[in-house]
Amino acid sequence: xxxxxxxxxxxxxxxxxxxxxxxxxxxxxxxxxxxxxxxxxxxxxxxxxxxxxxxxxxxxxxxxxxxxxxxxxxxxxxxxxxxxxxxxxxxxxxxxxxxxxxxxxxxxxxxxxxxxxxxxxxxxxxxxxxxxxxxxxxxxxxxxxxxxxxxxxxxxxxxxxxxxxxxxxxxxxxxxxxxxxxxxxxxxxxxxxxxxxxxxxxxxxxxxxxxxxxxxxxxxxxxxxxxxxxxxxxxxxxxxxxx
Numbered sequence: 001x002x003x004x005x006x007x008x009x010x011x012x013x014x015x016x017x018x019x020x021x022x023x024x025x026x027x028x029x030x031x032x033x034x035x036x037x038x039x040x041x042x043x044x045x046x047x048x049x050x051x052x053x054x055x056x057x058x059x060x061x062x063x064x065x066x067x068x069x070x071x072x073x074x075x076x077x078x079x080x081x082x083x084x085x086x087x088x089x090x091x092x093x094x095x096x097x098x099x100x101x102x103x104x105x106x107x108x109x110x111x112x113x114x115x116x117x118x119x120x121x122x123x124x125x126x127x128x129x130x131x132x133x134x135x136x137x138x139x140x141x142x143x144x145x146x147x148x149x150x151x152x153x154x155x156x157x158x159x160x161x162x163x164x165x166x167x168x169x170x171x172x173x174x175x176x177x178x179x180x181x182x183x184x185x186x187x188x189x190x191x192x193x194x195x196x197x198x199x200x201x202x203x204x205x206x207x208x209x210x211x212x213x214x215x216x217x218x219x220x221x222x223x224x225x226x227x228x229x230x231x232x233x234x235x236x237x238x239x240x241x242x243x
Contacts, residue, residue: 019102019145022060024222031064032225034072040064055100058093062086062106066113071225076117083114094133101140105149108133112152127160127167146184150176151193158197173197188217188230195237204241211238 022028030036044061051057069082090107097103108130115126134153137144144150154176160168177194184190191214198207214234219227 017056019059019063019105022063029222031067031071037064037068037072041068053096055093055097055103058089058096059100059102059106062089062093062103062110065089066106066109070113071229079117080114083110083117086110087114099140101137101144101149104133104136104140105144108137108149108152112156127156131156131167142179143183146187147180147182147190148184148187150180150183151190154180154197155193158200170197170201173200186217186220188214188220188227188234191217192230192234192237195234199237199241207237207241 023031028040030040041061041064044057044064048054048057048061063086065082065086069079069086073079073082087107087110090103090110093100093103094107111126111129111133115130131153134149134156137149138153142150154173156167157169157173157176160166162168174197177190177197180190181194191210195207195210195214198204198210211234215231
C-alpha cells in the first residue's frame with residue numbers, strides 16, 4: 001500500500017505541467033519542512049538520473065532548489081552554491097523548451113537570488129538577465145503565477161539605476177505592477193512588491209495603505225511558508241517607514 005501511495009505521489013508531482021499545479025498540489029506541501037523538501041528533491045533527483053532531458057523535471061528542480069536555498073539555507077556562501085544549481089537547472093529547462101513559461105520564470109528567479117546573494121554589483125550585472133527571463137515568461141503567459149512575473153519585472157525596473165547605467169524605469173515599474181494586481185488581486189506578494197515600489201518612489205502614505213491592505217488579506221493555506229515570509233517582510237517594511 002505504501003508503494004502505491006508513493007507512486008501516486010510521484011506521478012502527481014512529476015507530471016504537474018505548470019508551476020501553479022506544482023506548488024499548490026497538496027502533495028507538494030512536503031516543501032513546508034526541511035525534511036520534506038529534502039525528500040522531494042531526492043525524489044526528483046532520482047527520476048532525473050534516467051530522465052535528465054525532461055523539461056518539467058528541470059524547471060521543477062530549479063524551482064525546488066531555489067525554494068530550499070531561500071527558505072532553509074542560512075549561510076550566504078551556501079546560498080550562492082544552491083542558487084547556482086537552480087540556475088543550471090533553469091538554463092537546461094529553457095534550452096529544452098524555449099517556449100515554456102515555467103523554465104524562463106525559474107531561471108529568472110535563480111538569476112535574481114544568486115545575484116542578491118553575491119551583492120549589489122552582481123545584482124546590477126544580472127538585472128538584464130532577470131528582466132529578459134521575466135519578459136519571456138510574460139510574453140508566453142501574462143498571468144503567470146498570479147501575476148508574479150510582472151511583479152518581479154516591475155521590481156527590477158524600480159530598483160535598477162536608469163539607462164545608460166542599467167535598465168531602471170519607474171514608469172514601466174508602475175505599468176507592470178498595475179497589470180500584476182489585475183492577475184493577482186488577492187495574492188499578498190504582489191501587494192508587497194507594490195508597496196516596495198511606492199517606497200522606492202517616496203510615496204510613503206500610499207505605501208502604508210498598501211501594506212495594511214496586504215496584511216489584511218486572508219491566508220492562502222496552500223502556500224503557508226510563502227505567506228509567513230511575505231507577512232514578515234510586510235511588517236519589516238512597516239517598521240522601515242515607521243507606521
